[in-house]
Amino acid sequence: MLRPDRPRICLTLGTIAPLLPGGGGLAPLIEALSGLDADIVLADSETDLSRFAPLPENVHPAGFVPLSGILRDCSLVVHHGGSGTTAAALHHGVPQLIVPEGADNALCARRVVDRGVGLSLDPGEADVPALRALVERLLGEEAFTRTAAVVRDEMAAQPSPAEVVERVTADLARRSVRRP
Numbered sequence: 654m655l656r657p658d659r660p661r662i663c664l665t666l667g668t669i670a671p672l673l674p675g676g677g678g679l680a681p682l683i684e685a686l687s688g689l690d691a692d693i694v695l696a697d698s699e700t701d702l703s704r705f706a707p708l709p710e711n712v713h714p715a716g717f718v719p720l721s722g723i724l725r726d727c728s729l730v731v732h733h734g735g736s737g738t739t740a741a742a743l744h745h746g747v748p749q750l751i752v753p754e755g756a757d758n759a760l761c762a763r764r765v766v767d768r769g770v771g772l773s774l775d776p777g778e779a780d781v782p783a784l785r786a787l788v789e790r791l792l793g794e795e796a797f798t799r800t801a802a803v804v805r806d807e808m809a810a811q812p813s814p815a816e817v818v819e820r821v822t823a824d825l826a827r828r829s830v831r832r833p
Contacts, residue, residue, distance in 0.1 A: 660728035660792055662686060663720070663747075664712075665696040666754070667735040678752060678776055680705065682731060683712055685784035691792070694723055721745070728798075729791050731784075734758030734773070739765060746805030748797035750787050752779050769800040 664682060679700060686693045687709030695702075698717035702708060715723070720738060724730060724745040732738045734753035739761040742749045749771030751762040762773035772787045791797050812820070 660689075660691040661694060661723075661726055662689075662691050662788070663694050663696055663723055663727045663730040664732070665720070665730070665738060666700075666733045667738060678754070678779060681779055681781050681784060682752070683709065685781045685788065686731070687712060688785065689788065689792075691728070694718075694727070696720065696723065729788065731788065734761040734765075736761055743770065743801070743804055744808060746798075746802040748791045748801045750774070750784075750791055752776050752784075768804060770797060770804055771801075772797075 664686060666679060666682075679697070683693075683695075683705055689711065691711060693709075693712045695708075695712055695714045696716075696718050697714065702714055708714065720730075720741040721744075724741055724747050727745075727747050729750065730738065730742045730747050731750045731752075732742075734751040734757075736757055739749065739751070749765050751758070751765055751771060751773045752775075753759040753762045753773065754776060765771040766773050772791060774783060774787055
């Protein structure tokens with residue numbers, strides 16, 4: 654895994670939240686992350702970033718990028734709690750800060766917190782000091798990184814969908830042979 658000299662944080666609100674009024678809460682996230690000694694990769698192709706101009710020096714807009722291409726090098730992902738983003742972060746063993754916006758986002762956030770691979774903050778409480786405190790905690794407490802790596806390894810050890818289908822098919826075939 655290629656780790657940069659300082660923490661790299663992926664910031665994404667998915668494809669729907671940026672289209673919401675206020676950009677889905679992007680402003681306080683950018684402000685909270687701007688004061689950190691970290692590189693922020695902003696994975697967002699929907700938001701008009703001119704309203705944040707000038708962007709802080711450590712925030713690098715990347716447009717729409719596949720998360721699998723950047724998460725492997727990240728120390729943290731800050732996101733909305735979408736199932737795809739949550740799963741991608743778990744797959745790459747990256748701790749998560751989730752500010753859930755809707756749909757199943759709160760459920761994903763609860764699971765991440767319960768498993769110890771990240772933290773969550775209610776959008777109504779997501780002000781700059783609270784966000785920054787949680788990001789600093791996630792970057793500073795090694796337990797989140799260790800647990801995320803354990804979950805990544807657990808996921809990698811699971812059978813593939815093709816293997817599951819093969820097992821089920823074989824089991825069904827054995828059962829049908831036993832019938833009189």
